[in-house]
Amino acid sequence: MKRVVLITGHYWRSKKKAGFHWLADAFHRQGSEVLFLTSPLSFLSILRRDERLRYNLLRIRNKMVAEQKGLWSYVWFTPWHPANLRIAGLNKLSACLFERYASLPLGQAESFLRSADIIVLESGPALMLLPRLKRLCPQARFIYRVSDDLRLLRSHPVVIQAEEDNASSFDLISVPNASMLKIFEGKVANVQLQLHGINKELFDEDYPNPYGESSGVNAVFVGVSHVDLDFIERAGRLFPTWAFHIIGPIKQVPEGPNIKTYGEMAFVDTIPFIKHADIGLAIRSYYPGAESLGDSLKVMQYSYCRMPVVAPEFLSSSRKNIFYYRPGDDDSICQVLDAAAQYDRSQVCLDDIRSWDELAHALVGNSHA
Secondary structure, three states: OOEEEEEEOOOOOOOOOOHHHHHHHHHHHOOOEEEEEEEEEEHHHHHOOOHHHHHOHHHHEOOOEEEEOOEEEEEEEEOOOOOOOOOHHHHHHHHHHHOOHHHOOOOOHHHHHHOOOEEEEEOOHHHHHHHHHHHHOOOOEEEEEOOOOOOOOOOOHHHHHHHHHHHHHOOEEEEOOHHHHHHHOOOOOOEEEOOOEEOHHHHHOOOOOOOOOOOOOEEEEEOOOOEOHHHHHHHHHHOOOOEEEEEOOOOOOOOOOOEEEEEOOOHHHHHHHHHOOOEEEOOEOOOOOHHHHOOOHHHHHHHHOOOOEEEEOOOOOOOOOEEEEOOOOHHHHHHHHHHHHOOOHHHOOOOOOEEHHHHHHHHOOOOOO
């Protein structure tokens, strides 16, 4: 039985299910003992009102929690962690302190880490742990699953430097889209393009239509941040007979009779809204690194449901079911939404969409990437 550690910024019991949740579930189903380790979290997180703290994580900090037989979660809480202080001078002054992050006590998780066979690290400050972990468990296979571009996350410079310093030391760097592939190509030889997986079993189930008997077009957005709110206002005004459904903890969504907000939902509850929608919205506002979101997990889910996807023109993807609009342009938005509504959904190609189990196998070298 293999021991697998996944080090991620997500919390195991979060309503939002990210790729690392599904990978942990896949490894566990395949018979591995799994540790889902949340990092970073510190007193700085309290000052910043980190949304993960609403799960009352302080009561379980630095404790191994048995979630299922053979699956544990661990919230690694430290006095501080490398956080972008938003001012170049402060980031420079804090670098000496933040560089010591990797030497902080690992607590109860250290014993499990010592015996790990596979350690998968996500984009974030935990990258700084790699040299220490390689000394702690030299037998392990180390994988960097690049969920996000660190520049997109606005990470502290010491974290970005850690990625540059440690990239060649991983056994595999796994990236979910071609844009991220360009970050590492030509610099390291151990990088592979491995798209996000899909929980096919959940998406293949039948669900009641949450839109009822509506005969109009239903467009849905599911996400948590960086939403193009201007698009929502324009689309709602330009297509008054359509309904635009916004799911997630999104603030300041424009109001309109055909704009419906739902707040945050458990992942499984979002699936009927996706399966029964006519158009999937991947409407992102621009910020440095946003180009890497062209094959995001949500785009993969929309595509698996054979939906046309609407996205801003700065995103990049080879998928034929994505229609690109020019942000802030009424004419462009009209043309793209009309084209998406008329798209033949039978043309959507599913050949490159894997299950999370297939991706887990690929990560450890049991199948071709």
